[in-house]
Amino acid sequence: MQPATVLIISVGAILIGITGFAIYTSFGPPAKQLSDPFEDHED
Template sequence: MTSTMDSATVLIISVGVFLVGITAFAVYTAFGPPAKQLADPFEDHED
């Protein structure tokens, strides 16, 4: 058994970490403190 990982395993882990990071950032932006700066276009144009 070698101590290094296959390049495919490194690629899969890297893509997984990237996707988790993007998802965490999106959830933080949508529901965290930056969400107070977001505008709701439906509330802005109520008739």
């Protein structure tokens, strides 16, 4: 394979992995541990 093709596939896989992890953290089981800063500091 061409080096450019390997680079593009690698960067694409990394971006998909980061996006998947962010969605899992936002909406999956770890989301229950997140706090809302606006609710924590109500006036």
